Amino acid sequence: MDYFRGVGLEPGDHVILVTGKPSWIKVSPDEVPESYKNLHYFKDKVVREAGARVQVTLTGDLHHYCRYEADDHSQLITAGGGGAYLFPTHTMPEKLALPDEPVSYTRAARWPGRESSERMAWGALRMPLLAPGLCLIIALLHASFAAALFAALDGDSGFLVVALIGLFTLGSLSGYAAFEKPLPKFLAGAAHTALQLAPAAAIAIVAELAVDANGGWATLAVGLTAGAIGYLVGGLAFGLYLVALHRSAPKHANEAFSCQSIPDWKHPAPAHRRERVDDLPDRRRARSAGLDVCRGRRSLRSVACARRSSPHSEDDRRPDLRARRPPHDGGASLSTTEHSERVVPFTAGDGMELNLVNVTGRRPPARGPVLLVHGAGVRANIYRAPTRG
Numbered sequence: 001m002d003y004f005r006g007v008g009l010e011p012g013d014h015v016i017l018v019t020g021k022p023s024w025i026k027v028s029p030d031e032v033p034e035s036y037k038n039l040h041y042f043k044d045k046v047v048r049e050a051g052a053r054v055q056v057t058l059t060g061d062l063h064h065y066c067r068y069e070a071d072d073h074s075q076l077i078t079a080g081g082g083g084a085y086l087f088p089t090h091t092m093p094e095k096l097a098l099p100d101e102p103v104s105y106t107r108a109a110r111w112p113g114r115e116s117s118e119r120m121a122w123g124a125l126r127m128p129l130l131a132p133g134l135c136l137i138i139a140l141l142h143a144s145f146a147a148a149l150f151a152a153l154d155g156d157s158g159f160l161v162v163a164l165i166g167l168f169t170l171g172s173l174s175g176y177a178a179f180e181k182p183l184p185k186f187l188a189g190a191a192h193t194a195l196q197l198a199p200a201a202a203i204a205i206v207a208e209l210a211v212d213a214n215g216g217w218a219t220l221a222v223g224l225t226a227g228a229i230g231y232l233v234g235g236l237a238f239g240l241y242l243v244a245l246h247r248s249a250p251k252h253a254n255e256a257f258s259c260q261s262i263p264d265w266k267h268p269a270p271a272h273r274r275e276r277v278d279d280l281p282d283r284r285r286a287r288s289a290g291l292d293v294c295r296g297r298r299s300l301r302s303v304a305c306a307r308r309s310s311p312h313s314e315d316d317r318r319p320d321l322r323a324r325r326p327p328h329d330g331g332a333s334l335s336t337t338e339h340s341e342r343v344v345p346f347t348a349g350d351g352m353e354l355n356l357v358n359v360t361g362r363r364p365p366a367r368g369p370v371l372l373v374h375g376a377g378v379r380a381n382i383y384r385a386p387t388r389g
Contacts, residue, residue: 004046011051017043021061022078024068024096024105026250032099040100063087064265065111068096070103081111086262090117091246091253112265124242124256128235131259135235141169142200142230147223149204154214169193178251188245195237200226338362 009015023035039057047054053074060080064087068076076096080087089110096105112120128135148161173196174189203226211218239259246253344356358369 001042001046004042005050009047009050009052013050013052014055015047015052016056016058017047017054019057019059022059022066022076024057024076024098025062025078025092027096027098029097036098040098064089064117065109066092066107067109068105069108070105072103074103076105081266085258085260086112086120086265088117088121088246088253088257090114090121091250116265120260120262121243121246121253121256123260123262124239124246125236127239127259128232130261131235134238135231138196138234138238139227139231141165141196142234143223143227145169145197146200146204146226146230147219149201150207150222151219153204153208154218156214156219166193166197169197178245178249188241188249192237192241195241196234199233199237200230203229 019039021035023033023039026033027036043054055073056075056077058077058079060078062078063080063085064078065081066078066089089112092107092110094107098105110117124130145162145165148157148165151157152159152162170189170193172189173192174186177185177188177192179185179188204222207218207222207225239256242252242256242259246256339359339361341357341359344358346354346356348354
């Protein structure tokens with residue numbers, strides 16, 4: 001805190017505050033997370049006490065673009081579009097009621113738009129293709145339950161094993177349900193258990209009624225049949241569970257998208273410096289450009305690879321499909337062959353061996369360097385645009 005107080009903020013200064021995650025999204029009438037309390041405390045004790053004002057709060061963490069604007073034009077911006085998997089935007093609230101804030105915030109822009117985000121959520125139904133390891137576990141559950149139930153119905157064993165498998169499934173899926181209160185967790189787990197075990201039970205009952213066979217080989221055949229069908233049906237049921245509940249449980253919203261590993265909808269968040277924020281028109285105070293699709297054999301600047309659009313409105317725009325090349329001095333465009341780089345190894349203060357990748361263009365720089373620092377769990381290559389599909 002003392003460090004930031006020593007920066008030299010003056011009355012009337014406009015501050016761009018960069019934080020680790022959009023803690024304002026998790027604020028509710030019942031709960032104010034510690035991360036938001038810390039952010040609010042910093043604004044009060046460092047910025048506002050100096051007579052300055054936070055004009056823009058910028059963060060990432062959630063892998064999408066979502067901007068909230070207050071009546072005084074202050075902004076809360078999530079620009080995490082360079083991250084791993086996409087995070088939905090249709091689950092973002094329209095308005096934010098933040099405690100101890102003199103203004104209220106309204107959602108002004110999101111990208112992808114609502115329709116695209118909702119459509120992509122249904123992709124979780126492809127779970128058998130997306131997560132074969134998970135579906136193999138589900139298939140084993142179906143096989144075990146169907147075999148145990150068939151053996152019990154056939155009189156070869158009691159229903160104790162059936163009950164144990166059912167209770168284990170109910171407990172596991174209730175614990176997995178992303179709800180805070182016990183009753184919603186139990187109800188969601190019970191519904192998911194029914195979705196998973198009902199097909200296996202149906203196979204066991206039909207086999208008992210329709211097939212005149214018993215013994216170990218019959219039980220094995222029922223189990224293998226239920227497992228094979230359970231891989232597909234159980235995977236679909238798991239995806240359906242995520243689609244049905246992702247709006248009411250943020251963790252499931254994350255899982256409905258993360259299981260798909262959607263590589264598209266990336267965007268940078270360029271910032272344009274002006275002496276006064278008021279010099280900019282309202283609609284240009286926060287801008288970002290996006291790439292809907294990140295695949296193909298050409299560079300991202302080519303039309304065949306990407307459709308460029310702008311995440312500034314509530315809907316997905318489809319503007320000019322021609323590639324837009326940023327202007328450079330002399331009207332030339334900087335290509336991948338017109339820059340050079342060198343790797344500078346160094347040791348951090350804690351002893352960690354790190355590398356600094358210094359990238360320069362053809363002409364000597366006219367301004368100071370821009371330092372890009374990536375987060376934990378990724379490499380510096382996250383800043384390199386993909387050029388191969």
